[in-house]
Amino acid sequence: MLELRDVTAGYDRRAPVVRNATLTVAPGEAVGLLGPSGCGKSTLARVTALLHRPDSGHVVLDGAPVHRYRHRAPRAQRTAVGVVFQQPRLSADPRLRLTDLIAEPLRATGRRSSVPERVAELAGTVGLTPDLLTRRPHEVSDGQLQRACLARALVLRPRWLVCDEMTAMLDASTTAALVRAVEDYRTATGAGLLAVGHDRLLLNRWCDRTVHWDTVTPKRAPMPVRTPG
């Protein structure tokens, strides 16, 4: 189970952008999180991917509360969640060839020997031809780079996937190809998915259920005002 328990998070403790978010994704389940631009979806997605420490509340992975985030998170928890962001150019090192971009998490976790096999396998999964694998980010389209970012997110075989507006910049056929690649992976592995976005039609078609931001972050009743006497 992937659980967000009463998560409050943001960039200034006095004015959090996410307040008291509670959400559960079961193993194998695909949950869509729908909300308007700027409400805090990406912030919550980063908390879920253990890349941003919440001010309060917890992420709980398979029953184990997460206490440390980013590079301090234990490897087993860090590698249990794969994440794909909206803008591949902001999340891809421009110096790396796509093959090295995809292999980055394998090298970082000491699994160099499995690089050739996994990269070839995942290139097929996400629809990248061998000639594209030797190019750097500025030599490929946004859609091709996003395919590589999805392959990178899958390379350590995560049990949970967070897709934060993964297809927002892409055309219909690339969107369909990436969604199919995620679904093929989930069918093969039983991974759970949190897909964040503002495209209700896409999330409804893609996910088992779609929840709205307002139901995930219910407004608390205001504190009662004490009247004297």
Ligand SMILES: Nc1ncnc2c1ncn2[C@@H]1O[C@H](COP(=O)(O)OP(=O)(O)OP(=O)(O)O)[C@@H](O)[C@H]1O
């Ligand atoms: N690194 C940051 N530092 C300070 N404020 C930030 C930072 N990142 C986001 N914010 C602010 O937090 C709020 C929520 O942003 P966030 O990106 O989480 O929303 P979102 O729902 O994902 O928006 P969109 O759908 O437009 O991507 C916004 O007001 C934004 O300006």
